[in-house]
Amino acid sequence: MAAILPQLLNLLLQFVDSFGFLVLSAIGLAIIFGMMGVINLAHGEFITVGAYGTALSYHAGLPLPVAMLVGVGLTTVFGLVLEFTIIRRLYGRLLDSMVATWGISLIMIQGLRIVFGSSLSSIGTPLGSVQYGSFSYSTYRLLLAGASLLVLGLLYWVFTSTEFGTRARATIQDEEMSRALGTNTNRMYLLTFGIGSALAGLTGALYAPTMTIVPGMGSTFLVEAFVTVVVGGASVLVGTTGAGLLLGFINAAFSNLFGTFAGRMALLVTTILVIRALPQGITGLLDDVRGGT
Amino acid sequence: MGGETTTTVDHSAPDGTLSRLRSRLEGPNTLGEGRAFWLGFTALLGLLLVYPLFRSSYYVSNTAYLLVSAFLGLSLCLVWGYTGIFSFGQVAFYGIAGYTFGIVSINVTGPVGTVVGLVVAVAVAGAFAFLVGYFMFYGGVSDVYVAIITLAVTLVLNTFMGQTAGEAWAVGAARLGGFNGMTEIPSLALGVGDTAITITDAAFYYFVVGTLLVTYLGLRVLVNSDIGYVMVGIRENQDRTELFGYNTQKVKLGVFTFGGVLAGFGGVVYASWGNYIDPSVFGITFAALPIIWVATGGRKWLGGAIIGTFAVTFVSQKLSVFGGQYSLVILGALLLFVILVLPEGFVPQLARRLPGGDES
Numbered sequence: 222m223a224a225i226l227p228q229l230l231n232l233l234l235q236f237v238d239s240f241g242f243l244v245l246s247a248i249g250l251a252i253i254f255g256m257m258g259v260i261n262l263a264h265g266e267f268i269t270v271g272a273y274g275t276a277l278s279y280h281a282g283l284p285l286p287v288a289m290l291v292g293v294g295l296t297t298v299f300g301l302v303l304e305f306t307i308i309r310r311l312y313g314r315l316l317d318s319m320v321a322t323w324g325i326s327l328i329m330i331q332g333l334r335i336v337f338g339s340s341l342s343s344i345g346t347p348l349g350s351v352q353y354g355s356f357s358y359s360t361y362r363l364l365l366a367g368a369s370l371l372v373l374g375l376l377y378w379v380f381t382s383t384e385f386g387t388r389a390r391a392t393i394q395d396e397e398m399s400r401a402l403g404t405n406t407n408r409m410y411l412l413t414f415g416i417g418s419a420l421a422g423l424t425g426a427l428y429a430p431t432m433t434i435v436p437g438m439g440s441t442f443l444v445e446a447f448v449t450v451v452v453g454g455a456s457v458l459v460g461t462t463g464a465g466l467l468l469g470f471i472n473a474a475f476s477n478l479f480g481t482f483a484g485r486m487a488l489l490v491t492t493i494l495v496i497r498a499l500p501q502g503i504t505g506l507l508d509d510v511r512g513g514t
Numbered sequence: 515m516g517g518e519t520t521t522t523v524d525h526s527a528p529d530g531t532l533s534r535l536r537s538r539l540e541g542p543n544t545l546g547e548g549r550a551f552w553l554g555f556t557a558l559l560g561l562l563l564v565y566p567l568f569r570s571s572y573y574v575s576n577t578a579y580l581l582v583s584a585f586l587g588l589s590l591c592l593v594w595g596y597t598g599i600f601s602f603g604q605v606a607f608y609g610i611a612g613y614t615f616g617i618v619s620i621n622v623t624g625p626v627g628t629v630v631g632l633v634v635a636v637a638v639a640g641a642f643a644f645l646v647g648y649f650m651f652y653g654g655v656s657d658v659y660v661a662i663i664t665l666a667v668t669l670v671l672n673t674f675m676g677q678t679a680g681e682a683w684a685v686g687a688a689r690l691g692g693f694n695g696m697t698e699i700p701s702l703a704l705g706v707g708d709t710a711i712t713i714t715d716a717a718f719y720y721f722v723v724g725t726l727l728v729t730y731l732g733l734r735v736l737v738n739s740d741i742g743y744v745m746v747g748i749r750e751n752q753d754r755t756e757l758f759g760y761n762t763q764k765v766k767l768g769v770f771t772f773g774g775v776l777a778g779f780g781g782v783v784y785a786s787w788g789n790y791i792d793p794s795v796f797g798i799t800f801a802a803l804p805i806i807w808v809a810t811g812g813r814k815w816l817g818g819a820i821i822g823t824f825a826v827t828f829v830s831q832k833l834s835v836f837g838g839q840y841s842l843v844i845l846g847a848l849l850l851f852v853i854l855v856l857p858e859g860f861v862p863q864l865a866r867r868l869p870g871g872d873e874s
Contacts, residue, residue, distance in 0.1 A: 260658055262665075310854060316600055319661060320809060321853045323802055327846030330799075335839050440798050444669050447662040451655075482677055489670045493646070493663065497653040 232477050234358045239476070239484075240469035241366030245428070246442040247449035247461055248372060249421030254450055255457040256393055256413040259308070259318050263326040264446060265439025266333075267418055271296045271425025273333065276341045276434050285347065285430070292426035293419055300418020304411050312410070326439075333436040341434040365427055369465070372420065377458055389413060444485065448492040454504025463503040467491075539731060541738030543596070543746060545815045545865045562723050566716045576831075578719040579787055581726055583807070584823045585780030588729060590804045591819030593773035595812075596737055598749030599766055600657045603646075603664030604777045604804050606671055609795035611639040611778030612785035613675070613690070616699040621686040625703035625710035628786070632702065636778045643774025647767045654763075665801065672796035695792025702786040713786070722783060726820075729776070733816050745769060799842065803827075806849045812859025821861050 250264045261267070274292030279285055303325065311318035348360040380386035391399035392409045400406050424442065432438055445468075452468060453460025471491050476484030499505050540547040546555070566574045590604045618631035646667060650660050679692025690696055702721070703712040713721045736742055747755035748762050756762045785791045794800055804823075811822015826848070833841035852859065 254658075258658065260662055307850070307854070314857075316657060316661070317853050317857060319600075319658070320805060321850055323805065324846045324849035324853065327799065327802055327849070328843050331839065331842035331846070335843070437798075440669065443798070444666050444673075447666040451659050451662060451666075482673060485670060485673060489666055492666070493649045496655045496659065496663070497649045500653045500655045500659070 231358075232473055234363065235477055236469050236473035237366040238358075238362050239472040240465045241362070241369040243445050243449045243468055243472070244369040244373065244461055244465040245365065245424045246446040247453070247464070248369075248376070248457075249417045249419075249424065250446045251450050251453060251457045251461045252376075252420060253414055253417035255455050255460075256389065256417075257312075257410055258315055258455075260322075260450070261417070262319055262322040263303075263329060264322075264421055265441075265443045266326045266329040267296055267300060267421035267439070268425035268428075268442050269329070269333065269436065269439040270299055271422030272429040272432070272434055272438060273337065273341065273425075274422070275426040275429040276344055277337075279344055279429075280342065285344070289423075289426035289429075292429070293422040296422025296425065297415055297419040300421075301411065301415045303418075304414040308414065309407070309410075330436050330439070337436070339435065343433055344430040346430050359431075362431065365431075368427055372423070373458060373462055380458065385412065445488065448488045451492050452495050452502050454499075454502025456504035456507065459507060460502055460504045467503075538738065539734045541742070543737040543742050544734050545817050545862065559723075559727065563720075566719055571715050574716060574719050575787075578722045579784075580824050580827050580831075581722045582780060582783050582787060583827050584726055584820045585729065585783065586777050586804050587807045587811070587819040587823030588733060588816065589773040589776035589780070590808045591813055591816060592733065592737075592745075592776065593770055594805075595808060595814045595819065596742070596749060597745045597766060597769045598657070598752075599770055599773075600661040601664045601770065601773065602661050602801055602805065603668040604773065605795055605801045606664070606668040607639040607643055607774040607777040608781035608784070609671065609675075609791070609793075610642055611635040611781035612791040612795060613696065614638045615782040615785050616696045616791060617685045617688045619700045620688040620698065625705055625712070628700055628702045629704065632779075632782050635782045636775055639778025639781065640771050640775040644767065644771045647770035647774075651763045651766045651770070665798075668796050668801050669798060672793050672798075675793035675796060691792070693793060695790055697790055699785050699789045699791065701789060702783070718787065725779075725783075730816060730820065737816065741765070802849070803845075806845055808859075809852050810848060810859055812861040812863075814858070815862060817865075818859050818861035822859065 246268075249267065250261060253259055253261050271292040274295035275285075275288045276292075278291040279288035283291065307321060307325070308318060311321055346359055346361050348364065350357040350359045351363070380390060388399065388404045389409055389412075391402070392404060392406050396406055428442075432441070449461060449464045449468060453462075453464035468488055468491065471487050472484040475487035495502065501508070536547075536552070565577065569577075586604060586608055589607075590601065593599045593601045593604065612635070614635035615628075615631040618634050619627045621627070622630055646664070650663060655663070675690065676693050678690035679694065681689075683690040683692070688696065701712050701714050701718070703710045705711055711717065737745065744755065744760050744762075744765050747758070747760070748765060752762055781791075781795070803826075807823040807826045808819045809822075810826050811820070812818025826845070830841055830845055833844055856863065
């Protein structure tokens with residue numbers, strides 16, 4: 222009994238950790254996908270920009286929370302500029318815009334390498350760890366799971382209780398009609414892309430202290446972000462939360478039993494099985510339930 | 515432009531075997547037809563055949579490598595360009611086949627091993643494509659999901675192969691080798707025992723030229739056949755094609771599987787060329803390359819894919835010599851440029867300007 226309890230606690234903490242990682246990896250991608258139907262293949266590099274912004278300003282002497290804000294701000298500006306110069310030209314050419322963002326991703330990975338070299342010195346994880354039995358878990362990583370809940374809550378508020386949220390949902394539902402009723406849909410797209418970039422930057426900023434900061438670090442988040450978006454479907458909040466719970470549990474269970482790689486593999490296999498039954502993901506399931514009643 | 519591709523096609527062949535053959539190779543889905551094109555084609559082929567006589571073995575080997583990439587380009591062209599399946603993971607089949615070839619040919623020694631390895635590797639790549647394709651196409655997921663699932667599969671394979679460094683990760687005598695890759699993969703050999711011919715150097719070059727020629731001509735026949743029209747129909751409008759009574763899921767699965775086989779063949783030849791393969795074939799950078807080649811050349815045309823692959827690979831080799839670290843930046847910029855300015859790619863643009871070029 223005494224041996225099982227720490228194991229269970231371990232599993233629980235791992236679940237919390239996975240949930241946070243999946244949600245934070247995916248949320249920026251999911252917002253842009255839900256709104257514009259576009260998958261931003263430079264998503265990983267947006268996260269990298271957030272991490273670089275944080276690390277560089279931290280090493281320049283700013284306190285960590287302020288450095289993180291700098292990282293988020295930098296990524297937001299970066300995203301807005303890209304939307305304005307490139308993504309905007311590709312509206313209506315969904316798949317082409319994905320290829321274009323891949324081009325951006327290549328330029329950014331190598332560009333960061335040329336400018337800043339092969340790695341930045343790391344920040345070091347703050348806050349120490351929680352001890353239980355013979356195990357310990359990083360407090361900071363658990364804090365990140367809390368941050369993911371906070372982000373979800375904040376987005377819920379934005380999308381349900383602000384004028385921007387109402388207009389954004391109207392644009393998703395029927396672009397032409399909302400334009401006819403006076404919504405500037407291009408501005409909606411720009412703002413949504415900005416929010417998506419900001420959230421990607423936030424992910425980079427939050428995970429910067431836990432990782433080695435290298436130009437290709439963005440790809441660490443990609444698989445998790447992709448599977449969460451696919452399993453979640455187009456509905457940002459419900460989909461991402463549901464997918465985070467389901468995949469987080471599966472990832473935690475398999476990682477716990479067979480190691481980190483098995484956890485990742487299980488995510489992919491689950492996703493491929495899910496799409497066979499639910500091609501629109503959890504969003505589609507919800508629509509069916511709602512339509513059925 | 516695409517809408518006109520299925521207008522009147524005269525399949526009634528004139529007399530003579532040559533003309534009959536030509537009529538099967540030509541049609542609205544390929545660029546380049548008529549006497550002038552085939553004369554030029556033969557001249558180019560002749561040039562490729564005498565090339566090894568004039569250049570050192572280093573150049574011959576390098577040109578062979580450029581041509582090997584064309585299999586990957588052609589497979590993406592067929593899947594993405596002709597059928598509209600957005601596969602970002604053609605390199606997964608390329609890599610899987612390369613690794614499988616290594617495992618089999620290291621374990622089954624002698625020339626027989628390499629032939630068995632070739633067959634098994636291509637079959638495994640095809641089976642894997644079939645499996646992934648089944649879940650995607652019969653699940654009925656959207657194009658965007660196809661893109662991210664194929665890419666996710668590739669990236670997971672990258673992590674998988676990257677962590678196989680230990681002694682435990684070996685299949686028989688073949689060590690997977692983690693990030694250092696699998697070494698000492700034998701070269702392809704044809705025949706049995708002492709009479710076997712190992713395909714290296716000039717022989718390898720001619721082998722690649724020959725197989726590429728057969729593949730190109732075979733694909734020309736395929737895309738100008740009825741199946742080819744259905745493929746293009748799916749690309750232009752899947753719902754309409756389905757309403758005409760075609761089983762689009764089946765056709766997509768078939769094309770995707772065949773694309774996997776083709777990419778797999780490329781992977782085997784690549785592993786045999788370098789006697790080596792490593793997990794970077796599953797990396798996100800390598801996965802982007804076929805997209806760049808095919809988009810630049812012209813994804814809707816076989817010739818565009820081959821020329822794009824050859825030209826971009828050639829230029830990027832030069833760039834990595836002179837431009838060093840900037841080569842990837844330039845490739846990314848090239849991709850952006852093509853998507854924004856020249857979505858059809860370079861080859862159809864050029865073909866239109868040539869005298870007697872296809873106006874479609």
